Amino acid sequence: MSRGRGSSGRGGGNSGGGSGQRQVAVRVKTARKRTHSSTLWLQRQLNDPYVAEAKRQGYRSRAAFKIVQLDEKFGFFKGAKRIVDLGAAPGGWSQVAAERVPGAKIVALDILPMDELPGVEVLLQDFLADEAPERLKAALGGPADVVLSDMAPPTTGHTKTDHLRIIGMCEMALEFAIEVLAPNGVFVCKVFQGGTEGTLLSRMKQCFASVKHAKPPASRADSAELYVVAAGFKGQTAAEG
Template sequence: MQRAVTVRLKNARKLSTGSQRWLARQLNDPYVQQAQAQGLRSRAAFKLIQLDDKFHFLKKGARIVDLGAAPGGWTQVAVQRVDSQGIEGCVIGIDLLEIEPIAGASLIQGNFLESQTQNQLKAIMKIPVQVVLSDMASSTIGHSQTDHLRTVALAEAAFYFAKDVLVPGGTFVAKVFQGGTNQDLLLKLKRHFRQIKHVKPLASRKESSEMYVLAFGFKQ
């Protein structure tokens, strides 16, 4: 990671104090700057880069599904690492929000929690897949326990989907909040995967309570 260049705000008086703080943090965030320099759509791309650099689950020729893909940073990284513009690799991203096209990826706009959308997703996938990624998180309300439970519910929905589409030995990666995966989901993951890890990438902001659960070695 290159050294960040400090940026000073102009016309800051026109913004609220909260907006000033958010904008200053964005402008002076080294991951934001590097994402812009490398043509990546979000600083979140570096979270996936760091996870894969450590655990090496995005392999050449792999078939990947990216849940909660907008604006597309994780999808971009997956395309690059599995070489989905080649013959075998395949990356599919889905989100409630529209995602601008990404070369080498198939993109769907829809509600992943709806069975109709999941069926649409499975219909265009090359099933089974090697990796299911989920960076999904519900809108926060400022109540940490509620925010955590909502995000765990999304992680659990992603797990049930992964259980349907992963190859034996496949990998599942999902966002959770501090405190890790709740006990019920953790037990399910341990039942269906050989190894479970909880990791907070360096690219996750220190003040953020987010972390990721990684499940390796899928077994039915």
């Protein structure tokens, strides 16, 4: 249920995917105990400019650039005082939030262990557990301005099944966001290509003034992931209407 993104460190806010120098492609031979798919994954990692740039800037993962690019497009971190990061491990999104909104209350949750981050309260918790929402609310200490969710269930390899499972995860994250968001708050969530299902999209449009889909440049072209940014939360009255 986490992003599962690699390496460690802390870094700046450059959204670029490289230092401007042409990289020489690295080819990886299939080792005796490594599967072909693992070899392809390793080769892609070694040749991914965002992986190299994340390491250079000290970000915990290449995914940090996704939230940087989404924020540059939509500006949801500006003025935020309380932020929730669901499915946070290894912490790239929380890292960016802490850099962009110094002094904000940031609560990061994941079922996987995650190293501590300055300015971030880390909760080791399954979001699906009954006590998770109340624990998150208590940690926040007030209404959230931004709820981020990059959660994704384990994939099955069956496209339609995986799409429905991630939509289900997004629905749960949305209902949590509706519970905790302050008026005009923002909800950012990962979905798959094809966008949100009709009922989920209708629910978002009922509760938010603006609902848009985006695929940041740092999201790999061959990845089916897409992000929905719902801004201008209308408040509990609209959500209950």
